[in-house]
Amino acid sequence: MKRIDVITLGCSKNLVDSEFLIRQFEAEGYKIEHDPSDPKGEIVVINTCGFIGDAKEESIDTILDFAEAKKEGKIQKLFVMGCLSERYFSQLGEEIPEVDKFYGKFNWKELISELGNSFRKDLIHERSLTTPSHYAYLKISEGCNRTCSYCAIPIITGRHKSKSIEELVEETRILASQGVKELQIIAQDLSYYGLDLYKKPMLAPLIEELSKVDGIEWLRLHYAYPAGFPMDVLDVMANNPKVCAYLDIALQHISDHMLKIMRRNVSKDETIALIQEIRKRVPGIHIRTTLITGHPGETEQDFEELIEFVGATRFERLGVFPYSHEEDTYSWKNYEDNIPAEIKQKRADQIMALQQGISQEQNQQKIGQTLKVIIDRKEKDYFIGRSSYDSPEVDPEVLISATNDLEIGQFYQVRITAAEEYDLYGQI
Structure with missing residues (x-):
């Protein structure tokens, strides 16, 4: 065997x-x-x-x-x-x-x-990568201390537990020695990093230390929480060239009525102010968020407020999940799952249709720009890469004619020549 x-x-x-x-x-x-x-x-x-x-x-x-x-x-x-x-x-x-x-x-x-x-x-710090050898995911903590109504993650993973900065630096050194150039920093909740170990938020110092590892050129942040967001991270993003101007921050909804039901511990005004501050302090940042439609209690007015928020905020990256009624969550115990599945999906589809148009317009604005692109793979007539604004698997890609002789895992300066809703085309 x-x-x-x-x-x-x-x-x-x-x-x-x-x-x-x-x-x-x-x-x-x-x-x-x-x-x-x-x-x-x-x-x-x-x-x-x-x-x-x-x-x-x-x-x-x-x-x-x-x-x-x-x-x-x-x-x-x-x-x-x-x-x-x-x-x-x-x-x-x-x-x-x-x-x-x-x-x-x-x-x-x-x-x-x-x-x-x-x-x-x-x-203990070594992994055999299943991703392309030039990028890897770095999990900086496990678990979650939040009490969102719909979420089963704390039931599965338990309370938040940070890895130490020393452990993560060592893991990063090993990855870099294997040829990794790009790290996707992941956790159930980036915003909480360090509070258990160091009694204060330590995401910004962690990112600074990871950026010092030779060979690492890009670090990208995934899965932050809006309540208690560590604002000092924005200074790192603005001033450290290795930290991508990219932030994945799950908002889930915007109406105060739904944010309270969802137990998000943040208000509509606070959310809008946070997004504005992030964009002010990190010019050009691309924000990814996720939303939920059809949570128990969501009215047509709540949904209209949500879709108006999406249209006004114009997120660079966005995904939507129809609500799933999960056993033993707060919602499971306290609310009836009474919004029909077709309504949940219809609302999600409406938001994604709006987002498709926003994405198309934002991609069109990149035509003529020159972006730093890392090449992930070759498919038929194209080399497929990503800019610093794009995470693997979920974000737009940059397609470059295979008439160029490019090396997978290398960075190139690429001038964008054309754009679709979710993909860009470019030339070396």
């Missing part, structure tokens, strides 16, 4: 966990395939997501598919870890006995012991 197929579902935070696990397996001589199109391993490990309904369904379907493969003798061992099994550990064990063992989100080290090996503490 020397080949293991590791399947990662859900977010980039799960991906980081899989990369740490894969490094341990490889150190013991296993051949690892990550998300193979044709799984052929004797052992399969599924790292699940349990955040919202669609993600849970995907995780369960994947487990069932491999449970059937095990019945047919195509694989010998099946293990499941991650958020879904953390959240529904006992139920899954009863309902899917074909799985050899379930692990939660934090005890995956025991899986190594299950295969007869010991966890290698000397490799």
Whole structure:
């Protein structure tokens, strides 16, 4: 049993966990395939997501598919870890006995012991990247202390726990030595970083220290929280050329009525003032946010207020999720999920239609500009890259004719020549 197929579902935070696990397996001589199109391993490990309904369904379907493969003798061992099994550990064990063992989100080290090996503490900061070798995700904390009404993350992950600055600098040094040039800084809540360890917000000092690591050229911030946002981070973004003028900050709604129901601990006026201050102090910044439609209590007036806010604020990047009624959350216990699914989706579609037009106009404004672009891959007639305003997987890309001889993982100055809603075209 020397080949293991590791399947990662859900977010980039799960991906980081899989990369740490894969490094341990490889150190013991296993051949690892990550998300193979044709799984052929004797052992399969599924790292699940349990955040919202669609993600849970995907995780369960994947487990069932491999449970059937095990019945047919195509694989010998099946293990499941991650958020879904953390959240529904006992139920899954009863309902899917074909799985050899379930692990939660934090005890995956025991899986190594299950295969007869010991966890290698000397490799504690090392990962085998599943991303292209020039960028990586850096998870700076786990858990969340917020009490948002709709969110199951604190139920799954527990309270916020920061990694130390020293640990993260060491992890970054190792990544840089492997050729990583770009870091996506991730957490359930960036804004809270350091409060548990250092008794004060420490995101700005952390970013400054990470930027000093030789080889790292871009750092990009994901998943900040508006309440208690560490304003000193804006000075770092404005003055440190390695820190991208990009911020992912989930707002979820804007009407005071809904912000109170959602238990966001921030008001409409405070939110608008924060966005204005961010744009004032970091000129040209690209802000990504996410919104929720159809949360219990959302009226047509609330939705109209939200869509008016989107139109007026003109976010550079935006995503929308129809509300998912999650077990054991505050909303689950206190509200009826009484807005029909089609209304939730219709509202989400309306916002995205508006955002599509905004994105088209903003991309058109980039025509003629010269942007620093990193090349991620080649597809048919184009090299595909990203500017400092774009995170992998979720944001616009820059397409450059493959008549140029470009090197994947390298930076180039690219003049933008054309634009669509979500993509740019350029020339070296």
